[in-house]
Amino acid sequence: MNKELxxxxxxxxxCLEQAALSTLDLARSGLLKVADDCRIAAEAIEAQSPRGGFAGAVQALKLALSATRAPNRL
Known part of the structure; x- marks a missing residue:
């Protein structure tokens, strides 16, 4: 799990470094969102007890993304 973390x-x-270099607002915003998602996933991995390596990292990312994304409704 340390490898995934x-x-x-x-x-x-x-993502944070690239966002700092970006001259386009849309690109910067997207990179900052991905950086935040990665931070949330890493924190979720740190909070979990040791389990099945990569599967645990994938599960943590899914949980992090589902918690931070609101569904798009028209």
Missing amino acids: REFRRLQRV
């Missing part, structure tokens, strides 16, 4: 943290840092 490190990867989410790395992706978070990369």
Whole structure:
């Protein structure tokens, strides 16, 4: 699970760095949202007890994304 945690943290840092360099508001906003999703997923992994490696990371990301995204309704 440490590998998945490190990867989410790395992706978070990369997204934040790229957002800082971005000149387009839409790109910056998207990168910041992805960085936030990665942070939430990493925190969820840290909060979980050790379990099935990659499956646990995927489950944590699903939970994090479902908690932060509101459904689009017209």
